[in-house]
Amino acid sequence: MTRTLDDKEEEALGWVVRLHDIDFDRWEEFESWLAADRANAAAYHMLAEVDRRLDVMLPASRAALGAAPAPRPRWRLRPVMTGIIVAGLTAVIVGRVLIDRPNAYAVRTSPGERREIVLSTGTTIAMNGATIIRLRHKDPHFAEFVEGEAFFSVRHDPERPFQVIIGEDKLVDIGTRFDVTRSAGRAEIAVAEGAVRYDVAANRSVNLGPGDALRLDRKAVTAVKLRVAPDQVGSWRSGRFIYDGEPLSQVAEDLGRYVGAKIAVAPEIADEKFRGAISVRDPHRLEPLGPLFRARLQRQGAGWLISRP
Amino acid sequence: MTHSGLQAVFLANRDKLLRFLAAHGAGEAAEDLLQELWIRLSSGPAGPVAQPLPYLYRAAHNLMLDRYRSLQQSTKRDVDWAAAATSGADLSEVPEGERPLIAREQLRMVDATLDALGERAAAIFRRHRIDGVPQKVIAREFGVSLSTVEAELRKAYRAMIELRRRLDEV
Numbered sequence: 001m002t003r004t005l006d007d008k009e010e011e012a013l014g015w016v017v018r019l020h021d022i023d024f025d026r027w028e029e030f031e032s033w034l035a036a037d038r039a040n041a042a043a044y045h046m047l048a049e050v051d052r053r054l055d056v057m058l059p060a061s062r063a064a065l066g067a068a069p070a071p072r073p074r075w076r077l078r079p080v081m082t083g084i085i086v087a088g089l090t091a092v093i094v095g096r097v098l099i100d101r102p103n104a105y106a107v108r109t110s111p112g113e114r115r116e117i118v119l120s121t122g123t124t125i126a127m128n129g130a131t132i133i134r135l136r137h138k139d140p141h142f143a144e145f146v147e148g149e150a151f152f153s154v155r156h157d158p159e160r161p162f163q164v165i166i167g168e169d170k171l172v173d174i175g176t177r178f179d180v181t182r183s184a185g186r187a188e189i190a191v192a193e194g195a196v197r198y199d200v201a202a203n204r205s206v207n208l209g210p211g212d213a214l215r216l217d218r219k220a221v222t223a224v225k226l227r228v229a230p231d232q233v234g235s236w237r238s239g240r241f242i243y244d245g246e247p248l249s250q251v252a253e254d255l256g257r258y259v260g261a262k263i264a265v266a267p268e269i270a271d272e273k274f275r276g277a278i279s280v281r282d283p284h285r286l287e288p289l290g291p292l293f294r295a296r297l298q299r300q301g302a303g304w305l306i307s308r309p
Numbered sequence: 310m311t312h313s314g315l316q317a318v319f320l321a322n323r324d325k326l327l328r329f330l331a332a333h334g335a336g337e338a339a340e341d342l343l344q345e346l347w348i349r350l351s352s353g354p355a356g357p358v359a360q361p362l363p364y365l366y367r368a369a370h371n372l373m374l375d376r377y378r379s380l381q382q383s384t385k386r387d388v389d390w391a392a393a394a395t396s397g398a399d400l401s402e403v404p405e406g407e408r409p410l411i412a413r414e415q416l417r418m419v420d421a422t423l424d425a426l427g428e429r430a431a432a433i434f435r436r437h438r439i440d441g442v443p444q445k446v447i448a449r450e451f452g453v454s455l456s457t458v459e460a461e462l463r464k465a466y467r468a469m470i471e472l473r474r475r476l477d478e479v
Binding site: 005013014016017018019020021022023024025027031032034035038041042045047048049050051052053054 | 328329331332333334360362363366367370373374377378381437438441443444445459462463466467469470471473474
């Protein structure tokens with residue numbers, strides 16, 4: 001059973017809370033309290049250290065567990081307020097709203113389609129099938145990753161790092177080639193070359209170097225760092241898929257994105273782990289892949305089904 | 310206030326800072342720690358500092374917390390209880406299959422603990438501790454007094470610290 005805080009610790013807790021505030025200015029008073037009793041400093045240090053260790057989890061808690069959203073920054077409200085003030089002048093309102101909005105546009109690929117985008121900075125984005133990325137006309141240092149998979153080769157500019165927004169998180173390049181996959185509730189970042197910094201909901205950062213991968217699962221509220229072979233990151237671009245213990249359902253999702261068809265997996269083997277490399281030569285003939293999964297791969301409607309006879 | 314200006318304030322308040330370190334329990338190490346603080350300040354970024362004395366107190370305070378931490382770590386194993394939640398910390402000691410479970414379970418407990426405090430305390434804690442908003446601003450946002458914000462934060466911190474201890478005991 002946990003004991004509750006004693007009186008001394010209650011006093012110390014008050015100081016922990018007050019000192020947390022960036023505007024704290026009662027330093028001499030704090031010093032007098034510390035000096036009054038040796039036990040005060042001991043209680044304070046102990047609680048401050050416990051408090052520091054809360055850091056590890058709190059940001060994830062907010063990002064993933066659906067805490068109430070923060071009030072929006074003031075500047076976002078401004079176009080709306082301007083709109084109310086000049087309500088009589090429709091043309092002006094429309095004009096303002098358009099100008100205030102970042103001029104984003106979406107680039108999409110159909111399932112099975114692959115496409116390479118070259119930005120004005122020389123950065124290239126190789127998009128796999130069924131992928132949506134939002135870009136800005138006037139800002140070639142920015143991409144919002146909506147869903148799918150893409151391999152980024154960033155022409156690094158230390159003054160203006162390339163940023164990829166992934167939900168509430170942000171990926172900042174430090175001179176890099178990296179791969180991003182995102183589907184419902186799940187995201188994975190793998191670095192082939194250079195380094196990226198991954199900001200989890202703007203509160204906590206993880207640095208990733210070559211061969212590092214970060215797997216985020218929104219539903220399970222986890223982020224797990226993994227090691228991958230750097231030269232295999234983004235290998236889907238040449239029709240190669242490499243797995244080290246991924247569930248078949250994930251393998252099927254990746255293959256489906258690539259070949260442009262839905263690949264279903266029989267429920268009894270959907271969680272089975274797959275290890276190995278798959279080369280897709282002909283996206284219309286997947287039957288030869290069946291034996292890799294110790295299963296049968298056959299057409300089902302417009303898609304495919306992996307099942308074990 | 311420029312960088313060298315900060316050093317001038319340091320020298321002018323040397324005794325005060327020394328007393329502050331001693332109050333933290335620095336003992337005989339106080340002089341050495343003051344020297345370490347001086348080195349930190351000299352090698353730090355030379356940005357302008359609006360309020361030099363509070364800045365120096367803050368730096369001295371952080372130094373003492375760092376010292377407490379390293380003394381702790383050398384005597385007791387540091388259990389990184391929620392490393393799997395977000396960090397780049399080394400996860401290799403925990404079997405892979407269990408890592409997500411640990412993180413998920415602990416995060417669920419944090420959220421449940423916060424929510425059990427009531428909506429306002431939970432919201433104020435998240436706003437302050439996770440978004441990093443000053444307490445004065447929060448008081449304005451929630452339309453309450455500064456002392457109410459402080460009271461709600463104490464309530465939330467107390468609960469989080471007790472949760473943390475409970476997890477550490479397991």
